[in-house]
Amino acid sequence: MKYVIGNWKSNQNITESLIWLDSISALRLKYSPDTSVILCLPFTDIAAFNQHLSDLALPIITASQNVSHLPPGKHTGEITANMLAELVNYCLVGHSERRHEFKETSEVVAQKVRLLLENSITPIVCLDTPYMDEQIKALFNADIDVSRCFFVYEPISAIGTGKPIDPVDANHVAGQIAFLTDNSAPILYGGSVSQDNVTSFVSQSKIDGVLVGTDSLEPTLFAGIINSLS
Numbered sequence: 001m002k003y004v005i006g007n008w009k010s011n012q013n014i015t016e017s018l019i020w021l022d023s024i025s026a027l028r029l030k031y032s033p034d035t036s037v038i039l040c041l042p043f044t045d046i047a048a049f050n051q052h053l054s055d056l057a058l059p060i061i062t063a064s065q066n067v068s069h070l071p072p073g074k075h076t077g078e079i080t081a082n083m084l085a086e087l088v089n090y091c092l093v094g095h096s097e098r099r100h101e102f103k104e105t106s107e108v109v110a111q112k113v114r115l116l117l118e119n120s121i122t123p124i125v126c127l128d129t130p131y132m133d134e135q136i137k138a139l140f141n142a143d144i145d146v147s148r149c150f151f152v153y154e155p156i157s158a159i160g161t162g163k164p165i166d167p168v169d170a171n172h173v174a175g176q177i178a179f180l181t182d183n184s185a186p187i188l189y190g191g192s193v194s195q196d197n198v199t200s201f202v203s204q205s206k207i208d209g210v211l212v213g214t215d216s217l218e219p220t221l222f223a224g225i226i227n228s229l230s
């Protein structure tokens with residue numbers, strides 16, 4: 001199975017998200033059964049998006065971009081894994097933007113992963129080389145079954161810059177992640193993936209798919225990436 005995961009970040013209100021869905025539906029893409037398409041949405045879009053997805057019968061799976069590291073309780077404003085369980089099957093955790101802007105640590109990410117798994121949501125754990133070992137160790141320290149996670153290698157130099165790294169180098173790091181996680185989980189690459197370069201990444205032996213930021217916002221570009229894998 002190959003994976004194309006879109007990440008809208010803090011873009012698109014409900015109205016815009018439904019327009020995006022109508023636009024991609026109008027393209028009448030042929031979705032391959034061997035490619036799983038997952039889209040990480042802002043919390044506020046998920047319910048309406050899910051409803052419209054089922055009206056249109058499109059094989060896109062919705063995901064969250066974040067989750068609270070706390071269980072249900074007195075934590076004003078937090079969105080818990082228990083709340084998300086009724087809405088999504090996947091959730092991003094530890095994206096480098098959250099590490100930098102919100103000071104998320106590897107321990108906090110491990111707490112989020114644990115709560116997601118307890119609620120049957122698959123965590124998509126983002127990694128970069130400076131903290132890759134530390135993050136995977138924090139997962140093992142929290143007794144997490146890493147075979148129930150996805151991992152994404154996202155080199156910071158490549159995120160949002162239009163400058164992806166060399167696919168062979170990405171494959172090398174994906175191999176290191178595979179080694180550290182006992183070859184048990186899907187491993188993806190993220191960072192300036194486009195319809196022009198996606199096949200050079202997914203054709204690598206250790207890379208099972210891609211995480212796409214910028215080009216997931218434009219339906220024709222995202223559709224181009226899905227098409228390239230079919």
Ligand code: PGA
Nearest residue numbers: 159160191192212213214
């Ligand atoms: P990008 O973002 O595709 O715009 O580089 C990737 C990401 O941050 O997940």
